[in-house]
Amino acid sequence: MVARQGRRFQLSSTRLVLLCSLALVVLYNLATWEALANLVTLEGVKRAGFYLSFGLFLWAAFTVLLTLVSFRPLLKPVITLVALCSAAAAYFMNNYGIAIDTVMIQNVVETNPGEAKALLSPKLFGYLLVLGVLPSALIWWLPVHYRRFLPGLVNKVLVIAAALLVVGASVGAFYSTYAPIFRQEDKLTHFINPTNYLYAVTKLAKSRYAVKQNVVVQPVGTDAVLTAQAKAQPKKNLMIFVVGETARADHFSLNGYARETNPELKKLDILNFTRVSSCGTSTAVSVPCMFSMFPRSDYSDKKGKTYEGLLDILQRAGVQTVWLDNNSDCKGTCLRIPHQDIPKDQKSPFCDGTNCLDESLLVGLQAYIDGLKDNAIIVLHADGSHGPEYYDRYPKDKEQFQPVCRTNQLGSCSHEELVNVYDNTILYTDFFLSKVVALLKQNQDKYDTSMIYVSDHGESLGENGMYLHAAPYAIAPDAQTHVPMVMWFGQDTLAQEGIDRACLKAKQDEGDLSHDNIFHSVLGLFQVQTGVYQSGLDMFHDCRRALTASQ
Known part of the structure; x- marks a missing residue:
């Protein structure tokens, strides 16, 4: 009508x-x-x-x-x-x-x-x-x-x-x-x-x-203890685990990218694993999933929120843990361990009141290390290459690739501008990771030191009209799921762990690794004995010498 x-x-x-x-x-x-x-x-x-x-x-x-x-x-x-x-x-x-x-x-x-x-x-x-x-x-x-x-x-x-x-x-x-x-x-x-x-x-x-109807978080790895070998080591373990943000593996020159986006890491004696897949295409999925005992095929948001994860187990085994965040937050991963968000308004050359560069994660970290008494893991949740305002993720002196896209309207930028600004974020991540390694080198006389860096997911840069990330995993392009993973170990660390470095180096380009391996590999590196540990998912297990028989 x-x-x-x-x-x-x-x-x-x-x-x-x-x-x-x-x-x-x-x-x-x-x-x-x-x-x-x-x-x-x-x-x-x-x-x-x-x-x-x-x-x-x-x-x-x-x-x-x-x-x-x-x-x-x-x-x-x-x-x-x-x-x-x-x-x-x-x-x-x-x-x-x-x-x-x-x-x-x-x-x-x-x-x-x-x-x-x-x-x-x-x-x-x-x-x-x-x-x-x-x-x-x-x-x-x-x-x-x-x-x-x-x-x-x-x-x-x-x-x-x-x-x-x-x-x-x-x-x-x-x-x-x-x-x-x-x-x-x-x-x-x-x-x-x-x-x-x-x-x-x-x-x-x-x-x-x-989830709210079942708010009790299920304990995981209640039997977790350090092995006798770990307790007998002359030095404690100190690991800095860097959770990267939105870095795609194919823009790392370490992985064959034509541009030199990893000049600092290239100078270091690192291990670079070239075939690593993420658990999800967004921070909300990948971050809790990579610290979960559940593989991607069995992971869900409910399981992520109602089961303890890797950091809980490490803390239970006597490993000091802390989570420092320069990103959105830890997505529930750090709720039961000490954690701190980097204040955006702090007086620091790395913060402008709205954003902080990832170097802010290192401010005061040496003082924290000086106070450690046990094995320790420090998780740094970096801002990395978070879009769409890529130009805010790095200092201007790291703007090597020009011209750059200076708007969040990514479709209005040329492909060259978009790739340039994104590659500058990778270049800064490379610099930041070199600073992390430098900090660990300062402490390798006192600790067996190590760094693991892995990105939570990748990023689309306009390919097939797709930008940013969080595409449904079933149809997500490799750009969103193929992520970089880089490791550095102090001069005595692998020897103390009984791990053959040459064996690891030979595995850098072999097999398909994923976030599924992180939970078990980190437990293995800290020599935590628990029933939830699976040696088949520990990427270091096959390269162990003296410790293999006792694990």
């Missing part, structure tokens, strides 16, 4: 639902249509017919969802919320090529104010204004006619039934094309706006609720 009321038209609730559903299909789902174009193999008239069918399918599906809330108290508030959220979702999908799934929503929920601020831009506000605020204002301005309850309920049932018939007819006409597309749901459904974020939010909320 459309009637004139004064100077304004009055829409029926049904027509408003149909118009809003059509707007969602046409205006908010450009990323969906682009994804669909890469999946459909039909040609000519059949291809055009399928697109028409898919448009009708979406329109009918959205109509069903909005009809369910098309009651007087709900319809306008719900449409307003959907318009605003869908405008934001459209912006990020259109401009960064991202898909929206549970992991992406988890990233949003766990993003700190600094990270959120880095994503703000005039273009985002433009999307919110044009696709969010203005349509919402129009909807609130228009009078809407609602039927009485019983006739209205009957009408809603009929509308839903008709919409479901359209869904069935659309899919049925091209079933052989729809079936393979929806079997590979990561390639399409994570782009359909707004059902992508509605489903992801619901799934995450359900998972978080389940």
Whole structure:
């Protein structure tokens, strides 16, 4: 029903639902249509017919969802919320090529104010204004006619039934094309706006609720003790474990990248493992996963939050632990050990009140080391190559590659500018790691020292229209899952551990390693004896000499 009321038209609730559903299909789902174009193999008239069918399918599906809330108290508030959220979702999908799934929503929920601020831009506000605020204002301005309850309920049932018939007819006409597309749901459904974020939010909320219902953290490795060999060693072990951020292995010159992005590490006697895969494509997944006893195939957010991890076991075995953070946070990994965020407003040459360079993690660290009495692991969670404001991750004297992209609107930069600014972050990471090694060298007379660096995930730099990270793992490009891992050991460390360095060196390019190996390898390096240790996942086990028989 459309009637004139004064100077304004009055829409029926049904027509408003149909118009809003059509707007969602046409205006908010450009990323969906682009994804669909890469999946459909039909040609000519059949291809055009399928697109028409898919448009009708979406329109009918959205109509069903909005009809369910098309009651007087709900319809306008719900449409307003959907318009605003869908405008934001459209912006990020259109401009960064991202898909929206549970992991992406988890990233949003766990993003700190600094990270959120880095994503703000005039273009985002433009999307919110044009696709969010203005349509919402129009909807609130228009009078809407609602039927009485019983006739209205009957009408809603009929509308839903008709919409479901359209869904069935659309899919049925091209079933052989729809079936393979929806079997590979990561390639399409994570782009359909707004059902992508509605489903992801619901799934995450359900998972978080389940965790809250079982808030007791399950102890792991309660039998953990240092071996007799570890206790008998003349020097204590000191490891600095650097959790990198957003570094992709193929931009490390150590791994064959044409540019020299690792000039400092190249000078050091390091071990560089070239074939390492991440546990996830986002910090929220990869960081807790790499410290978990669960492999990627068996890991979940719930398990990450309800089971102790590597650092808990090390602490229980008598290893002093501390987590220093220059990133978002430890994603629950450090909650039961001493931990500290680097204050952004501290008086330091490495901080400007908003951001801190990773060298800030080393300020005062020697004093902490001087106070150690036992074996120790220091975890440094670096800011690394965190985007989209890559230009804030390094000092200006490390801006070797120019010109650079100086905006968070990555699509507006040339590929050369984007690669240049990203490579400068890798160059600074190289410099930072060399400073970590220098600190450890100062202490190798007192300790058996070591450094392990591994990135949490990689990064897309515009390849195939994709930027940043957090793509669904099943379809994530290698750029987001192939990560660098570099190790340095003090002059006596490997000998004290009974590990053959030549054997390790021969393994740098062999086999496929992943974050799954970290839990067991670090336990092995500290010679922690526990039932949860698996020698098959300890990357050093096969290179042990004297200790092999006793492990």
